[in-house]
Amino acid sequence: MSDGKQIWGTTRYFIKIEPTSNLFNTSLSGTVSFYDTRGLIEEKTCNNLHQLVRTVYEFWSTILAPHETRVARWLEEYFAEMGIVSDYRLLLKLIRSEELLERPIEELIGETEILSKEKFKEALSIPKNSDVIARKITITKYPEDDYGINELIQKIIEINKITEPKSIKREIHYQLGAEDIVQKEKSDIEIGERLGIYQIRCKIQNTYNESITDMVIEETIPYFFKISDIESSHDYSSETIPTEEGYLLRIKLDEIKSEEELNIKCSLSKRIVRTIVETYNDHIILIQTYADIEQSGLDFRASLQYINISNTTINRLYIIDEIPPEYQILRTSPDAIPPQGIIEKVKMKGSIIRWRYKSIHTNTTISHTYDLDYYPYLFKYRKTIRTKDNKDILKCVKIIRPLHKESGYKVIFALKSLIPIDNTVSITDTIPSDHTVVSSLPASEQLLETIGEDGNKHITWVTKAPEPNHQIQLEVHITTTTQAKFGGFSVQIGTMKETKVIERTSIIQRDLITQI
Amino acid sequence: MSENLDIQSVIQECRKVIAESSIEAGIQLIEKYAISFEKQNKFFESIILWQFIADSAKNLEETDALSYAYSKLITRYLITDNIEKAEEIARRCKNEDIHSAHLDLALAILSHRTSSPSNREIAEIYEKDIFDDNIPVIASPSVTFNSLVEIKRYVTNNLPPGRYFVRVYNYQLNTIEELEVVSAKLIEHEVISISELVEVN
Numbered sequence: 001m002s003d004g005k006q007i008w009g010t011t012r013y014f015i016k017i018e019p020t021s022n023l024f025n026t027s028l029s030g031t032v033s034f035y036d037t038r039g040l041i042e043e044k045t046c047n048n049l050h051q052l053v054r055t056v057y058e059f060w061s062t063i064l065a066p067h068e069t070r071v072a073r074w075l076e077e078y079f080a081e082m083g084i085v086s087d088y089r090l091l092l093k094l095i096r097s098e099e100l101l102e103r104p105i106e107e108l109i110g111e112t113e114i115l116s117k118e119k120f121k122e123a124l125s126i127p128k129n130s131d132v133i134a135r136k137i138t139i140t141k142y143p144e145d146d147y148g149i150n151e152l153i154q155k156i157i158e159i160n161k162i163t164e165p166k167s168i169k170r171e172i173h174y175q176l177g178a179e180d181i182v183q184k185e186k187s188d189i190e191i192g193e194r195l196g197i198y199q200i201r202c203k204i205q206n207t208y209n210e211s212i213t214d215m216v217i218e219e220t221i222p223y224f225f226k227i228s229d230i231e232s233s234h235d236y237s238s239e240t241i242p243t244e245e246g247y248l249l250r251i252k253l254d255e256i257k258s259e260e261e262l263n264i265k266c267s268l269s270k271r272i273v274r275t276i277v278e279t280y281n282d283h284i285i286l287i288q289t290y291a292d293i294e295q296s297g298l299d300f301r302a303s304l305q306y307i308n309i310s311n312t313t314i315n316r317l318y319i320i321d322e323i324p325p326e327y328q329i330l331r332t333s334p335d336a337i338p339p340q341g342i343i344e345k346v347k348m349k350g351s352i353i354r355w356r357y358k359s360i361h362t363n364t365t366i367s368h369t370y371d372l373d374y375y376p377y378l379f380k381y382r383k384t385i386r387t388k389d390n391k392d393i394l395k396c397v398k399i400i401r402p403l404h405k406e407s408g409y410k411v412i413f414a415l416k417s418l419i420p421i422d423n424t425v426s427i428t429d430t431i432p433s434d435h436t437v438v439s440s441l442p443a444s445e446q447l448l449e450t451i452g453e454d455g456n457k458h459i460t461w462v463t464k465a466p467e468p469n470h471q472i473q474l475e476v477h478i479t480t481t482t483q484a485k486f487g488g489f490s491v492q493i494g495t496m497k498e499t500k501v502i503e504r505t506s507i508i509q510r511d512l513i514t515q516i
Numbered sequence: 517m518s519e520n521l522d523i524q525s526v527i528q529e530c531r532k533v534i535a536e537s538s539i540e541a542g543i544q545l546i547e548k549y550a551i552s553f554e555k556q557n558k559f560f561e562s563i564i565l566w567q568f569i570a571d572s573a574k575n576l577e578e579t580d581a582l583s584y585a586y587s588k589l590i591t592r593y594l595i596t597d598n599i600e601k602a603e604e605i606a607r608r609c610k611n612e613d614i615h616s617a618h619l620d621l622a623l624a625i626l627s628h629r630t631s632s633p634s635n636r637e638i639a640e641i642y643e644k645d646i647f648d649d650n651i652p653v654i655a656s657p658s659v660t661f662n663s664l665v666e667i668k669r670y671v672t673n674n675l676p677p678g679r680y681f682v683r684v685y686n687y688q689l690n691t692i693e694e695l696e697v698v699s700a701k702l703i704e705h706e707v708i709s710i711s712e713l714v715e716v717n
Contacts, residue, residue, distance in 0.1 A: 039663035041628050042621055058618075062591045062625060065554035191708055326706050348704065377706040382647065384713045395647050414646045471645065486708060496716040503713040512702035514677075 004035055005078045008070060012036050013063050015056055017078060023344040023354070024079065024086045026094075026147055027154065028052065034059040053094045068095045085338060090147055105155045110138030110283075112160075120287060123309040129240050129247045130271070131223040132289040135160060139283055153277050153284070153318055160286055164224045165189070168200055168246070174215040174256075176208060187219070191506050192267055194483045195377050196326040198225065202264040206256045215253040217264065222246040223290050225268035233263040269293065270324035272302050272370070277318040278310070278360075285310070291321075293372060299330060300372040307365045314360040319368070325350035325510065327372040334368070348510040350375075377402065378513055379486050385493065386502065393419050394465070396427060396491055400484045408438070408479035413461055413489070415472055421465035423494030428460045430487060435480040445474050465493070523561055527568050539573055539581045550588075563592050583609070583616040590622040594629060602626050627689070636661045639683040639692065641671065653680065664695055672699040 004016025019030035026048060032055040033043045042059065046052040057071050072092040079086035115134040126132050137156055143149050172183040192199040200219060206212050221227060223246055230238060234253050241248040249266065256262050276287040293302045304321065308314055323329060329343055329351055336343050336353055344352040353370065360366075379400040386392050399412040413427050431437075433455050440447045448460040459476065466472045478484070490498055526549045534542040546565045553561040566588040573581035586609050593602035606626055609619060637660050641653040653675060661667045664684065671680050677700035684693040 035665075036625075036628050039628070039665035041624050058621070062587075062621060063595065065557075065559075065595075066551060067555075191710065195706065195708070375706045376703060377708065380707065380709045382709070382711045384711075386713060386715050388715060388717065395649075397646050399646070412646070416645075416647055416649075471647070473646070488710065488712065491714070491716075493716060498714045499717045500715050501712055502715055504710070506708075506710045508706065508708050510704055511707040512679075512698075513705040513707065514679075514700045514702055 004033065005074070005081070007060055007064065008074055009064055013059075015059055015078075017052065017056070017082075019052075019082070019084065020347045021344055022082075022084055023342060024049075024084050025154075026050065026090075026151055032056055032059070049090075050094045050097070053091055057095050068092060071095055087147075105143075105152050108140050108143070108152060109156060109159075110140050112137050115285070119309060120289075123307045124287070124289060125305050126289055127226075127292050129221075129223075129226065129242070130290045130292070131242065131247075132287060133162075134288075135286045137284045137286060139279075142279075149279075149316070153279075156284060156286060157275055157277070157320070160288070162288065165222050168222065169220045170202065171218045172202075172204070172215070173218075175213045177210060189225075189268065191486065191508060193485045193487060195374050195379075195486075196269055196324070197228065198268045198270070200266045200268070202262070202266075204256065204262040206258055206260050206262075209258055211258060212256045213254065215256060215262075217251040217253075219249045219251075219266065220246040221249050221266075221268065224271060224273065226271055226292050227266060228269045229267040231263075231265045231267075233261065236264075270326070272304070272324070273322040274304060275318075275320040275322075276306060277316075277320075278308070278314045279316040279318075280310075280312065280314065293324070293327065296371070300327060302370045302372065304368045304370075305365060306367075308360050308362055311362055313362065315358070317355075317357040317360045317366075319355040319357075319366070321353040321355075321368070321370070323351045323353065323370070323372065325508075326375055326377070327351075328375045329353070330371040330373050332368065332370050350510075374402075374483075376513075378511075379484070381486075381488050383488070383491060385491060385498075387496075391419070393417070393421060394425065394491070394493065396489070398427075398429065398489050400486065402484065403477075406479070407481055408435075408477065409484040411476045411478060411484075413474045413476070415463070415466060417465050417468050417470065420468055421493060423465060423496075424462055425465045426460055426462045426492045427489050428458055428492070429489040430456045430458055430485075431478060432480075432482070432485055433457055434482065435478050435484075438477045438479050440474055440476045442474070445472075447474065447476065523564055526565060530565075530568065531572075534572055534576075539569075539576055539578045542572065543569060543581060543584065559592055559596050563589060563596070566592060579614055580616065582612075583614045583619040586614060587616065587619040587622040590619075590626055594622075594626060599626075599630060603630065635686060635688040636663070636667065636693070637685045637687070638667060638670075639685045641675070641683075642681040643678055644681075650681070664693065668695065668697050671697040675699065677701075 004014040007013045007015060014035040016033040016035065017030055019028055021028060028049045029047050030052055031043060031045050032052060034041045044055045046055055053075060056075060060071050069092060072088055072095055075091050076086050076088045113136045115136055117132045117134055120132045120134050124132060143152055167186045167188045170185050170187050174181050187200050187202065189198050189200055202217060220243065227249065234256060236251050236253050238249060238251045241250065251264065271290040271292055274289050274291055278285040291302050291304045293300050306319060332353060340356055342354050344354055346352065381398040383396045384392055385394040395416040395418065397414045400409055402409045415425060437449060437459060446462045448462065450458045452458050461474050463472060530542045530545050533545050546569050550562040550565050566585050570582060570585035570589060573585055586605050589605045590602045606623055609623065642650040643653050645651045661670065667682060667684055671682060679700060680697045682695050682697055686693055
């Protein structure tokens with residue numbers, strides 16, 4: 001039997017709605033499934049609320065005489081059961097409209113003018129290395145109802161949305177003898193060593209017979225990120241300069257000697273993306289900015305402030321704060337309680353905090369504080385071992401899962417042989433020196449612990465390779481008060497050692513995982 | 517005016533509309549009358565009207581209109597529990613090779629109502645292992661099922677909690693159906709995955 005809602009007037013048919021968000025508006029999407037007592041009859045993915053309610057109506061009308069008001073009431077009740085506050089009148093209107101309610105929204109949007117950012121920067125207390133983009137958008141006519149106005153604002157936000165880049169631009173200048181050399185390249189923003197940390201790496205090998213001098217490395221960091229740390233193998237000085245595309249991180253180094261290798265690792269953390277929409281009689285001011293998330297005890301905190309710096313009263317004010325997906329909201333101050341504040345949870349994506357105010361007078365200040373914690377995560381590192389004659393022989397995996405009831409985390413190592421392997425396999429991993437191995441299971445498996453030259457602990461699992469297509473695993477319980485460090489491990493099979501990485505892919509996404 | 521005369525006058529009016537305008541205009545008119553009949557629980561009258569549309573559409577070789585009328589007839593026969601007539605229309609659809617989204621849904625509902633027991637058999641059950649490889653799970657091949665829900669129930673009750681991918685053979689439709697059965701409690705996580713292919717000497 002489905003866990004959907006029974007169609008009123010039948011005992012045999014059910015409809016199940018799985019919305020992608022808890023925010024009721026015309027763009028609410030989701031899946032509608034139609035069941036009878038024998039099982040699933042039909043399922044449809046809907047891209048907006050109109051499609052969703054029309055699908056319910058269509059399913060309903062195939063088994064009962066059509067009755068728009070009953071379907072609208074049923075939908076209103078179903079949404080309420082899911083904790084979503086809906087609107088009966090809008091539901092009925094959408095059911096009755098066979099065609100999507102065509103609002104010529106684009107026609108309502110007039111010219112866009114870029115405003116000077118300086119006054120906004122000062123008023124909104126924009127942190128260092130952050131930016132603000134302000135636009136004045138003329139509105140020819142506002143829609144009559146609230147949903148129409150919301151659609152218009154959503155459209156304007158979509159049109160002006162800035163996409164988060166996946167890579168950064170880099171320019172390297174240096175002096176080789178009397179020659180000035182300039183290199184331009186792109187560098188991927190990679191997964192960092194901890195949740196919420198991203199990194200960009202710069203590696204330069206001096207292959208010349210003489211020293212490289214007066215080196216300047218310029219990296220354009222998107223405003224979506226804050227620099228949390230810079231590590232370098234050589235002494236350096238740095239400065240940041242704001243630009244349109246991002247802030248320029250300029251790193252200066254005096255000298256890299258012949259055959260030396262320069263390694264720079266810049267760690268980044270994501271910021272909250274804030275969108276402010278001020279509505280006036282004939283125009284809208286759209287402000288986009290970023291806010292830092294700071295460590296606060298064991299959790300994180302972000303404090304944001306808004307002030308109406310215009311000379312007139314704002315009719316409607318919307319503030320939309322996009323929380324990076326690696327965080328979850330513990331609490332907000334003031335409490336986000338509908339209709340003024342709502343925490344929108346988008347399925348498999350993240351959280352958005354939406355605030356709505358009316359009649360905001362000049363110089364009114366509105367402050368928001370968000371307490372955040374890491375979102376439940378899982379780190380998975382997979383390695384396939386290939387011989388020089390292109391034969392895959394072993395698969396290894398390492399999984400890190402934080403523990404919920406006690407401090408620390410669990411690391412699971414697993415091995416699967418793809419061919420018969422007679423040798424022993426050793427897996428070596430590194431953990432910070434303040435992390436302690438409490439236990440490992442099964443206890444019969446051998447786990448060696450040593451201290452490396454870098455002060456970190458090295459744990460090595462030495463085991464006999466499993467039979468082909470069989471797997472063995474080791475579970476290591478580590479206690480600590482700090483976060484687990486994300487990183488790979490090295491594999492040795494008998495005397496065979498890893499020589500090079502042929503292929504590497506990395507991805508961060510939401511997925512459904514069993515709880516431990 | 518008797519009900520029969522009402523039906524006759526509606527048909528007359530509709531015939532005129534079809535002749536002067538189009539079959540779509542006729543459908544719009546019939547839809548309006550059929551809804552009002554159905555609101556009074558007069559499904560027999562609604563069936564007569566949709567049969568008229570089906571006949572007209574067939575004469576005019578308007579397949580879209582014909583498929584719509586057939587879908588209406590199938591669901592109306594289902595509402596009145598006249599499965600035989602619904603199946604007769606379904607056979608006509610098959611013989612005349614008529615399809616539309618609305619008609620397919622009506623046929624799917626009919627198929628559910630008429631499907632004989634034990635028409636499905638589990639072909640394969642897979643589970644993803646820690647390496648994300650598909651690992652077949654041994655399932656009894658002699659067990660047959662009435663519905664996908666029964667299969668979900670079988671997997672949930674007979675296999676350890678997990679996330680299973682099931683391929684089901686449907687004898688009646690001669691198709692393979694695929695479903696995912698989650699019997700373990702799953703929670704949204706932020707998953708960071710790195711995958712490497714490395715060479716050894």
